[in-house]
Amino acid sequence: MRPQPLGKKRKMRTMMVPGENNRHKVLVYAISTCAWCKRAKKFLKDNNIEFEYVDVDLCANEDREKIRDNILNRGGSLSYPTIIVDNRILITGFQEDKIKEALEI
């Protein structure tokens, strides 16, 4: 199933990837050309995790700025992928161990 953009009301174009495991809310900030981001998305898909992602380079400027502020306010760095789990845990880069720990898999 291909990822679908969420409701029209949302300003930011977030792509939703369905998965059987939706215990956690997973948001991925990625860059469309980034090989590490692709790895992270693939890892989540392979593990049947439901997640949302935004390709920052393809975003409108105002959205980009929102993303920047969101990452920096949480103490993250502007490095991609940045994965936010349950609006609480921020993981910079594709770190399999940390993702597994946060998702309890």
Added chain:
Amino acid sequence: MTTLEKVRRRAESEAKSHGYYLNPDRDFLKSLLEGIKQNEDRYGYPSCPCRLASGKFEFDKDIICPCDYREPDLEEYGHCYCALYVGKGVFEGKTTIASIPERRPLEKQTKTFTVSSEAIAEKQPEATTMATERPSGTKMKMWYCKQCGYVCFREEPPLVCPICKAKREMFARIAISTNIHG
């Protein structure tokens, strides 16, 4: 439009000339090269596939592949930020590749967002302006090719490196300072 093969060949010769290797994981390497190709197509220069570019050549210069952070990252982690270029340890499987911290200054990364809105507003890539504008009275500058080391002295860098055929974007300025002791 460039081709994936061109991007691959350029990366191969660049790795060879510096004693580095390309990522030994074939799929990962392909994914990286495709990213670079896509950036070259959309921005006009091959900026790092794993970093957010502003679309302004002058601003993105430090992240044009091979980026300015490659050498220190290779030394510290055995591979560059995106892991296109790797050292012997990684190539031989002795060192593992991992996501490494961003070395590009935070200030530059933060500013990318502002610069990118300007770039969209202008709708004209700086690289094009650079090629056409030749204001009179411009001072001569030293330029070097980041790919092969060729050095020249002129107002603007050559369109194509006469030695290794690298594009103009691969040229960087050399700043000279003299210090005379009496």
